[in-house]
Amino acid sequence: MDNTGRYGVFGGQYIPETLMNAIHELDEAYKYYKNNEAFKEELKVLFEEYTGRPSLLYFAKKMTEDLGGAKIYLKREDLNHTGSHKINNVLGQVLLAKKMGKKRVIAETGAGQHGVATATAAALMGLTCEVFMGEEDTVRQALNVFRMELLGAKVTAVKTGTRTLKDAVNAAMQEWTRRVDDTFYCIGSVMGPHPYPEMVRDFQSIIGKEVKMQMLQKEGKLPDTLIACVGGGSNAMGLFYDFIKDEEVELIGVEAAGEGIDTENHAATISKGEIGIFHGMKSYFLQAEGGSIAPVYSISAGLDYPGIGPEHAYLHDTKRAYYVPATDKEAVAAFEYLSKIEGIIPAIESSHAVAYAIKIATQMSKEKIIVINLSGRGDKDVASIARYKGVELNE
Amino acid sequence: MSNIQKAFEKKKQEGQKAFIPFVTAGDPNLEATEKFIYALEKAGSTIIEIGIPFSDPIADGPVIQKANIRALEKGITIDKVFDMVAKVRKLTKVPLVFLLYANTVYYYGIEKFFKKCKEVEVDGIIVPDLPFEEKEEFNAYATECEVDIISLVAPTSKERIKEITKDARGFLYCVSSMGVTGTRNSIQTDLKSMFETINEYCKIPTALGFGISYADQAKDLKKYADGVIVGSAIVKLIEEHGEEAEMPLTQFAQEMMTALQD
Numbered sequence: 001m002d003n004t005g006r007y008g009v010f011g012g013q014y015i016p017e018t019l020m021n022a023i024h025e026l027d028e029a030y031k032y033y034k035n036n037e038a039f040k041e042e043l044k045v046l047f048e049e050y051t052g053r054p055s056l057l058y059f060a061k062k063m064t065e066d067l068g069g070a071k072i073y074l075k076r077e078d079l080n081h082t083g084s085h086k087i088n089n090v091l092g093q094v095l096l097a098k099k100m101g102k103k104r105v106i107a108e109t110g111a112g113q114h115g116v117a118t119a120t121a122a123a124l125m126g127l128t129c130e131v132f133m134g135e136e137d138t139v140r141q142a143l144n145v146f147r148m149e150l151l152g153a154k155v156t157a158v159k160t161g162t163r164t165l166k167d168a169v170n171a172a173m174q175e176w177t178r179r180v181d182d183t184f185y186c187i188g189s190v191m192g193p194h195p196y197p198e199m200v201r202d203f204q205s206i207i208g209k210e211v212k213m214q215m216l217q218k219e220g221k222l223p224d225t226l227i228a229c230v231g232g233g234s235n236a237m238g239l240f241y242d243f244i245k246d247e248e249v250e251l252i253g254v255e256a257a258g259e260g261i262d263t264e265n266h267a268a269t270i271s272k273g274e275i276g277i278f279h280g281m282k283s284y285f286l287q288a289e290g291g292s293i294a295p296v297y298s299i300s301a302g303l304d305y306p307g308i309g310p311e312h313a314y315l316h317d318t319k320r321a322y323y324v325p326a327t328d329k330e331a332v333a334a335f336e337y338l339s340k341i342e343g344i345i346p347a348i349e350s351s352h353a354v355a356y357a358i359k360i361a362t363q364m365s366k367e368k369i370i371v372i373n374l375s376g377r378g379d380k381d382v383a384s385i386a387r388y389k390g391v392e393l394n395e
Numbered sequence: 396m397s398n399i400q401k402a403f404e405k406k407k408q409e410g411q412k413a414f415i416p417f418v419t420a421g422d423p424n425l426e427a428t429e430k431f432i433y434a435l436e437k438a439g440s441t442i443i444e445i446g447i448p449f450s451d452p453i454a455d456g457p458v459i460q461k462a463n464i465r466a467l468e469k470g471i472t473i474d475k476v477f478d479m480v481a482k483v484r485k486l487t488k489v490p491l492v493f494l495l496y497a498n499t500v501y502y503y504g505i506e507k508f509f510k511k512c513k514e515v516e517v518d519g520i521i522v523p524d525l526p527f528e529e530k531e532e533f534n535a536y537a538t539e540c541e542v543d544i545i546s547l548v549a550p551t552s553k554e555r556i557k558e559i560t561k562d563a564r565g566f567l568y569c570v571s572s573m574g575v576t577g578t579r580n581s582i583q584t585d586l587k588s589m590f591e592t593i594n595e596y597c598k599i600p601t602a603l604g605f606g607i608s609y610a611d612q613a614k615d616l617k618k619y620a621d622g623v624i625v626g627s628a629i630v631k632l633i634e635e636h637g638e639e640a641e642m643p644l645t646q647f648a649q650e651m652m653t654a655l656q657d
Contacts, residue, residue: 161464293450
């Protein structure tokens, strides 16, 4: 990455003039605090004492034996406080917001995981919090709406456009332009204008750093393949980052193929997207005729996004990482498989990564090692999986 | 001097501030948009701003967002808007400025886009998500095709104003308020100090926009800038009257003209 936040041609700062001074202020503050020992120590304590880091690297023995191929490890980000990797980034950003003297944080959320994490961190650090969530997602993830409200946050249902994650980002950005003075926008993925993609990746990179250490302890060598699901791409970037220089380690991002990438209903940005400019960055986006942003679909509200972070776009173009699709059907099958075989219910987002691992593990030799980022737990998805399967629940 | 600047200059000599109305192309349809352009020009508009519909207009409030959706549902694309402009150009030379988002230009192809602008005589473009740090990629072609990329300054711009005005073209779009476009009851920004800075550095005409919806408001605010831009209030009239909006638009523009007389 260069100084202006470019990864090759990707990245940049395509935002309204109203936000430019705020984004520069954020960039300056982040540059200062990322090297500030006291800040780093404070964050480390939060990671260890509040989140429960390091998260486990678990050898999935039964799954490995059942598939009969590569050894499978699960990075258990689902065991973090609030149930996903989102808390890593949020603790970093909200702590930074506090250092910058901001009184209020806002966030967008898709599945609700980032919203819950932001509400949690805001409660912990005494800031007010408003979360923007597409109206359709507030229905799909009603429990998370109530959870955020319990944590003291205001949840605003976004009723414009496709009423999903993309529209939640639009609404949060617009709110930021209204109250840029006292408000910190806590973006949930490695996307948006510089410095967000870099900052979010840095806060998430703890995942890959831990994996490297844990793997060397357990196996005495680096893994062969890392697999993570990709919407905006924060859990994948967090896992990949520390391994980018280790060229022998294969990096695979799994996109949401919804009903299939040859249908109109998917969110497979790399498979089907084109380079464009949106949400503050140049990257790959799913686009309609004339360059409007295409409506996207996935069973997973967290992957239901028409773009991807600029660093992923760069890793794709340089062929350092590979991006593959997994359908709703494959993800649901993986969701059920991991639940039954390991007693671990994965988030439907993470289930996309599990689905692809199942596919390739059988074709790999027993000496090979795969690490799957289990980015979140699946409790939030139980009701929607039941709906998908036509099971009626009386909650 | 570009056509846009000439238009400001002419107004100045007539003892008037410039009036810049905004319409969304294709709302309710392109034939209507064409008629609205003629009506607004006839009523004395200095420049006409044409919004190119986009799925996610992040700098726009609910009124213009809805107009974008109405136009997209009609299948309006930029090529159809270019065709309309070519038709308009046979009847009027009033400066036309597109308001569009960066991706619309990028998707069309930057070079192809500016060549097409030159061909049909689009005088300038306003791109709300293209701050001056990102302009370079667009600038080379814009300059070659003599299309002004209009720069924006906001209440938060402060020391950036000097840098922004340095290579600003056409006119300087001065954003009156925080947030998105749309009508407001009052404007909270300290315009006096904002314009002290602007006037210190800016060598091209200035126009004030965002939240200006009434003739009385324009009358109060005209002292700051060389012109005013009105968007949402006009789009609202079109939303209410549909294809029949010509008369109300003419009336609105005439009220504005009176208010903007020095």
